[in-house]
Amino acid sequence: MVRALTQDSSGWDALEVRDVPDPVPREGQVLVQVHAAGVNPYDWHYAAGQPLIARPTLGGLTGPRPPVRGADLSGIVAAVGPGVTAFAPGDEVFGFGASGTFAELALAAVDRISRRPAELTHVEAAAVPMAAVTALQFLRAAGLTAGQRLAITGAGGGIGHFAVQIATAWGAQVTGVCSTRNAAMVRELGASDVVDYTREDFTAGGRRFDVVFTNAGRYPVRELGRVVVPGGVVLTNDGSKEGLLGPMPDLVAAPLVARFRPYRVVNVSATESGEDLAVLAGMVADGALLPIVSATYPLDHAVDAIRQVAGSGHARGKLVVKLV
Ligand SMILES: NC(=O)c1ccc[n+]([C@@H]2O[C@H](COP(=O)([O-])OP(=O)(O)OC[C@H]3O[C@@H](n4cnc5c(N)ncnc54)[C@H](OP(=O)(O)O)[C@@H]3O)[C@@H](O)[C@H]2O)c1
Structure with a gap:
């Protein structure tokens, strides 16, 4: 079992840190030990179930899907799914989770992650993806x-x-x-x-x-x-x-x-792209891009971070949940 910020139904009161079963990587996925996870207004939309018209896509009557909050991650590959050759256990990666990333372990599709830039800590790298x-x-x-x-x-x-x-x-x-x-x-x-x-x-x-x-x-x-x-x-x-x-x-x-x-x-609906993550990693290596992380939160206080990004609308740079 792993600790994760879960949400089984709509509304802030439903957010709870508890144990969930280890996710199992499928074909084309890796399992990542999450060291840090960036916080986005995206998480707020799920947590708040807002706007109301989008609620069916935010989980509808059955509660938010996926049931674990968090979209960005930086961490270490713990296992790979069938057919995965691009990454191996021990690789340091950052990118988009295929399961919620406010969790000790999360899944990620291989085409939606990239190598963590050596210049960045996990906290900084987790601020980048979305x-x-x-x-x-x-x-x-x-x-x-x-x-x-x-x-x-x-x-x-x-x-x-x-x-x-x-x-x-x-x-x-x-x-x-x-x-x-x-x-x-x-x-x-x-x-x-x-x-x-x-x-x-x-x-x-x-x-x-x-x-x-x-x-x-x-x-x-x-x-x-x-x-x-x-x-x-x-x-x-x-x-x-x-x-x-x-x-x-x-x-x-x-x-x-x-x-x-x-x-x-x-208007652009952003695409979760491993190729673009690699472009951004290149800019980091060139000294052209540096994430500003204004605060980190332990998993137990991830809800406070989600409230900050869009609730107040005045987050400075990025907020990051630090798991390791
Ligand atoms: N199209 C897509 O695919 C996509 C993807 C991700 C996010 N989004 C959306 O993009 C928006 C921004 O996301 P974000 O992650 O950058 O949010 P964020 O980190 O919460 O940043 C919003 C910033 O806006 C500033 N702000 C608030 N009111 C302002 C005003 N009247 N004039 C100028 N600045 C103001 C705030 O800082 P101050 O303290 O300076 O006010 C805050 O730093 C959100 O609505 C999010 O839902 C869209």
């Missing part, structure tokens, strides 16, 4: 090129702080939108300009951008014409998280509104 892969795939979808001007909201959060670094490495000119306490960090990560949204609306100051990446804050697409140049791109990755529909109205309206605007609107 947030950094999402940042990478959004910026790629925008076709961001060197010299372009990019604004990133939520620049101090999980996705945002990776996006600042990736865009800077690609030669873009980054404006980070964040709160006062994150301004210095965002600048240190590469942003040449920082807008403190508690004091200034970045859409109102006469700035112009080739790409705007909205990870947080309510910035309706129809209002971004003030800051996006004709032919530019709006990357929409924000929206309210609670209520009946959550971000759905914004997501549905955005492409319709964009039909009448001179800029493209792009």
